[in-house]
Amino acid sequence: MRKRALFVGALLTASILLSACGKSSSTAEPQPNKGEENGYEPVTIRLAYNLPQDHHISIGVENFAKTVTEKSGGKVKIQVYPAGQLLSDKEMNQAILTGGVEMGVNSSTLWASTVPAMGIFDVPYAFPNHETAGKALSGELREKLNKAMEEKGVKVLMYADYGYAQFANNVRPLKSPEDFKGLKIRSIGDIPSEMIKAYGASPVFLGAGEVYTALQRKTIDGATSGTTAMLQRHYDEVAKYLTINNYSYLEFILAVNKNFWDRLPEKTKHLLTETAQQTEQWIRAKAKEEDERTAKELAEKGMEVYVVPESDLPKWKKAAQPAREVYIERAGDLGKELLDIVENIQ
Missing domain, CATH: 3.40.190.170 (Bacterial extracellular solute-binding protein, family 7)
Known part of the structure; x- marks a missing residue:
């Protein structure tokens, strides 16, 4: 177990150093089109999160990764590192920003240190019910937050409702x-x-x-x-x-390094976006139940x-x-x- 942890740590460190030099990790770089029948270009995406694996957000994220891999015929492969296995919540945002990991799930509270406006979800009693949160994240509020995050180098793929504090x-x-x-x-x-x-x-x-x-x-x-x-x-x-x-109303963000996102083929972006939207709706409904x-x-x-x-x-x-x-x-x-x-x- 210790050897495995040391290996994962070394892998992450190497990735961050390569990114800092303006290069991409060998697992992250989209490969040239090989003419696959389904039209997807091969790419492996690492996705890290810290929540327990039986949490409803974790279940949604795991299903998101599985669905993307299956729909792409295994060409767009998402490797999931759950429950803090690869990164702690304090390390997560910096790793996403630098490209040390391609995707990660972290709380909006922690993202507020990078984009202060993201603290909207922590403002006491701003969201009186689950329905208000859903409506807010379906319109202008989402657009403005996404723009602010992209200006920092992060693409928001999904808002995952944790539920009320x-x-x-x-x-x-x-x-x-x-x-x-x-x-x-x-x-x-x-x-x-x-x-x-x-x-x-x-x-x-x-x-x-x-x-x-x-x-x-x-x-x-x-x-x-x-x-x-x-x-x-x-x-x-x-x-x-x-x-x-x-x-x-606690939110978790599925975020993607923007430089990595911009290099992905449009077909892959569409698959990731569509699957994230479906997952987000499932998680939102589940949050109220939970x-x-x-x-x-x-x-x-x-x-x-x-x-x-x-x-x-x-x-x-x-x-x-x-x-x-x-x-x-x-x-x-x-x-x-x-x-x-x-x-x-x-």
Whole structure:
């Protein structure tokens, strides 16, 4: 296992060095047309992601890769490296930008450090329901975000809906923003951290794999994440209270190095785009199902669940205003435009 890990690491390092010199890895370079009957030119594309393999996004991504390979008759081959096997979430974006890997799946929260406008999905209560998110990502918001990403050298192929972020904790039910006061809460990004501070708590940055132990040892009082992750990572064993307030609609981005994308034949681009669109719709529908299923299962496993009434949400949103202001400050005019687009969706 150690030898294999060393080999994969060496392969990635070599790829990044070759890309930095303006060259392409031998696996990534589209080959000349050999006159195949189906018209696809041979190419191997590496795709990395960090989510657990049984997560609905992972299932969708694996099926995307399988479908592309099958429809191309094996000519467009996508090699998938799951669950952080090739790259950590912190390494992912830079590897995609440099061409160290051709494709990768990472959170919009982490992409916001490259394109601040991508933080729109972290703005508290910007997306009141799954349907709003779907409509927003079918129009102008998507176009503007895609353009901003392409200006940085990345082609967005798919927006994969993770679902809503919620709060788990061990101290007390969080029935109002005031209940957060004095707590230490694991955060998932800069904008959510601003909201946590606005509610009177202290944000703590931890990797997803560290949260269980931190809750168990009481080095943190609570954490924010999606209920899908909470169930998979067994939060019910180390946290008593769950608050459902749907404050952030988490997105993961299937991104492609743009230089690599631009060299692909149009037929291959069409296949990748069409399959990604179909996969995106499946993942979006699945996200809503999984949010509902996992919240119910966490309750069945013993967590005390409090669902914030819709009538109380304006109070939660008002208290989170500082986080919204930080987003506008960082994302500028584009950030304001995106918020206007979302708020005007009917």
